[in-house]
Amino acid sequence: MRALVVDDSATIRHVLSQLLGSLGMDVDCCTGGAEALEYLASAKTADLLLLDWNMPDITGLDLVKAVREQIRYRYSKIMMVTSETDVELMKFALDAGADEYLMKPVNRENLTMKLGLLGLTAMPEAHHGH
Amino acid sequence: MGIDPFLLLRPDILAQVAKTTFQGAMNIAVEGPLALPAEQEGLWISSTIFISGEWAGLLRLDMPEGLAGELTAAWLGLTTVPDRSAVRDAMGELANTLAGILKPSLPGARSVSVPRVCDTLKALTIKGKRDIIGATLSFGNRLFQASLWKCPPEFCIKVVPKPELNKVPALSR
Numbered sequence: 142m143r144a145l146v147v148d149d150s151a152t153i154r155h156v157l158s159q160l161l162g163s164l165g166m167d168v169d170c171c172t173g174g175a176e177a178l179e180y181l182a183s184a185k186t187a188d189l190l191l192l193d194w195n196m197p198d199i200t201g202l203d204l205v206k207a208v209r210e211q212i213r214y215r216y217s218k219i220m221m222v223t224s225e226t227d228v229e230l231m232k233f234a235l236d237a238g239a240d241e242y243l244m245k246p247v248n249r250e251n252l253t254m255k256l257g258l259l260g261l262t263a264m265p266e267a268h269h270g271h
Numbered sequence: 272m273g274i275d276p277f278l279l280l281r282p283d284i285l286a287q288v289a290k291t292t293f294q295g296a297m298n299i300a301v302e303g304p305l306a307l308p309a310e311q312e313g314l315w316i317s318s319t320i321f322i323s324g325e326w327a328g329l330l331r332l333d334m335p336e337g338l339a340g341e342l343t344a345a346w347l348g349l350t351t352v353p354d355r356s357a358v359r360d361a362m363g364e365l366a367n368t369l370a371g372i373l374k375p376s377l378p379g380a381r382s383v384s385v386p387r388v389c390d391t392l393k394a395l396t397i398k399g400k401r402d403i404i405g406a407t408l409s410f411g412n413r414l415f416q417a418s419l420w421k422c423p424p425e426f427c428i429k430v431v432p433k434p435e436l437n438k439v440p441a442l443s444r
Contacts, residue, residue: 196385226371246297
């Protein structure tokens with residue numbers, strides 16, 4: 142299983158990469174919206190995308206829409222990673238195609254719980270093919 | 272017109288939010304609020320998150336550079352202090368998380384900015400300043416500071432770098 146982390150913070154990219162790697166996932170990272178859009182346009186693909194809500198060059202909402210426009214990402218899971226604690230704001234992201242949201246602070250407990258809600262915790266490899 | 276929620280916030284509430292942030296993100300216990308001000312000289316890192324909306328202001332986290340480096344290393348699982356940009360990024364993320372947790376306590380606060388991080392030569396003096404709530408915290412015997420500032424709405428509208436977030440349609444409540 143491959144995960145894509147999009148976050149302008151090197152700290153969050155590092156923390157999420159470590160956590161996802163320890164769960165057996167391969168992890169790619171993008172530093173912002175422009176890089177993420179390049180990734181989406183490339184031949185690469187990811188089964189799980191963790192997207193920051195608040196980046197300098199794009200909103201998480203716009204990025205969710207861009208992902209869902211790609212047919213290759215139809216079955217990929219999208220999790221918003223955000224310091225936004227306004228659940229109603231997150232509803233915009235869910236309506237746009239996100240599957241789940243992870244409120245900061247990010248840690249192993251929070252992440253694995255949310256991955257569990259997406260059915261990705263126990264045997265991530267089992268979801269490799271769609 | 273209801274009571275401004277800012278008037279209900281106290282240093283101990285701000286300190287509790289900071290404790291929750293540090294514990295949740297880094298699994299690190301910090302203490303506070305302490306009665307003494309965090310006024311050590313030396314290089315400090317100041318991380319600011321601007322909050323816009325009907326309630327506007329900013330959240331600021333001020334930490335001595337040495338302590339910031341040590342905490343960043345712990346957060347990233349490193350045995351040595353990472354470079355300056357990594358430390359500043361981590362401090363910005365901490366402030367960002369702190370602001371996010373605090374935001375529901377500020378009805379009317381609409382959106383938060385990306386972090387602005389800069390160096391200062393000493394901690395901010397907060398005592399006696401109107402429209403600023405500050406809490407001195409400590410890790411070990413090293414002091415740092417979190418503060419919440421109330422600002423005129425037009426101030427933060429100008430500096431929040433994400434105007435598109437302000438265009439999110441009004442939510443039914």
